Amino acid sequence: MTDDADVRIVADELTKSFAPAGRGGTALAVLGGVSFTVRAGEFVTVIGPSGCGKSTVFNMLAGLESPDSGSVRCHADDAADTGAHCAYMPQKDLLFPWRSVLDNTVLGLQVQGVPKAEARRRARALFPAFGLAGFEDARPAQLSGGMRQRAALLRTVVQEREPLLLDEPFGALDSLTRTEMQSWLQEVWQRYRWTVLMITHDIREAVYLSDRVLVLSARPATVRHELHVDLPRPRDLSLITTPEFAALEAELLEILHEESRRALAQQRMPGS
Structure with a gap:
């Protein structure tokens, strides 16, 4: 190869x-x-x-x-x-229902040891590009299927792994x-x-x-x-x-x- x-x-x-x-x-x-x-x-x-x-x-x-x-x-x-x-995005969005959308999107960063405030700052900056601005504090159940998938993809790409x-x-x-x-x-x-x-x-x-x-x-x-x-x-x-x-x-x-x-x-x- x-x-x-x-x-x-x-x-x-x-x-x-x-x-x-x-x-x-x-x-x-x-x-x-x-x-x-x-x-x-x-x-x-x-x-x-x-x-x-x-x-x-x-x-x-x-x-x-x-x-x-x-x-x-x-x-x-x-x-x-x-x-x-x-960065791996599985078939299901796997968003935790008890966490806000913003706190769902920072999970990968927190697992890597990124401080919570920094993780939230990095994720929040992507919300407008992903069509999620204004839904940072919403729960997954309040989102449409397409919005849930965008949140799952945001959670994936914010880790900055390719x-x-x-x-x-x-x-x-x-x-x-x-x-x-x-x-x-x-x-x-x-x-x-x-x-x-x-x-x-x-x-x-x-x-x-x-x-x-x-x-x-x-x-x-x-x-x-x-x-x-x-x-x-x-x-x-x-x-x-x-x-x-x-x-x-x-x-x-x-x-x-x-x-x-x-x-x-x-x-x-x-x-x-």
């Missing part, structure tokens, strides 16, 4: 198998040699059939899992230090709110130019937001396809109706359907 100083994530031939539940049985091979890189300021999305190991790769980058073989690196540091350099790992950040939202959040994320990403690696099951979302889209195969997963999204930025929502956008979406859809059929066939095989 490349040693380019501009590279922020390196996944090199990652393999992983999980032991079967209970005694006996055959280990389940989930990753079969996943390799990719992500450069500074790049927005890369990972898609693939359900159960192919997307979240397993993220867990390795976050330091929550170890590969059976291969390596992961962030900021060209050793694999052992990877989790300390990544890259950002976003695991289906809008998967639980309704269609309209999801579309609004996609537009908002593109705007705020262009402002800050974070290095982002995102998981999604939404092909349109992947094309709309990304510089590149990585398609994982059915397990044991490898990178089946890499799509460069050469569409102009900033991207207006009207872009999704253009022939250029539709062609990219169709290309991904065909490959993903093929891999999903392979995954379904595996599930039907005896012993799988």
Whole structure:
């Protein structure tokens, strides 16, 4: 894999198998040699059939899992230090209902040992950019679904760790709110130019937001396809109706359907 100083994530031939539940049985091979890189300021999305190991790769980058073989690196540091350099936003917002929105957003900083007053100052400065100004003292139950996700992302980025790992950040939202959040994320990403690696099951979302889209195969997963999204930025929502956008979406859809059929066939095989 490349040693380019501009590279922020390196996944090199990652393999992983999980032991079967209970005694006996055959280990389940989930990753079969996943390799990719992500450069500074790049927005890369990972898609693939359900159960192919997307979240397993993220867990390795976050330091929550170890590969059976291969390596992961962030900021060209050793694999052992990877989790300390990544900011991970899981699928659910995980906001504590008894804490104010502001106090929820400083949790990561406080865990790092940042004094409370300084943590609150740093988080509060981001509230206008995240559309949360005036809601610092609100409780999570008083926020809409989209606002809760923005608060969760603020909690992630205020830690000033890159890259950002976003695991289906809008998967639980309704269609309209999801579309609004996609537009908002593109705007705020262009402002800050974070290095982002995102998981999604939404092909349109992947094309709309990304510089590149990585398609994982059915397990044991490898990178089946890499799509460069050469569409102009900033991207207006009207872009999704253009022939250029539709062609990219169709290309991904065909490959993903093929891999999903392979995954379904595996599930039907005896012993799988």
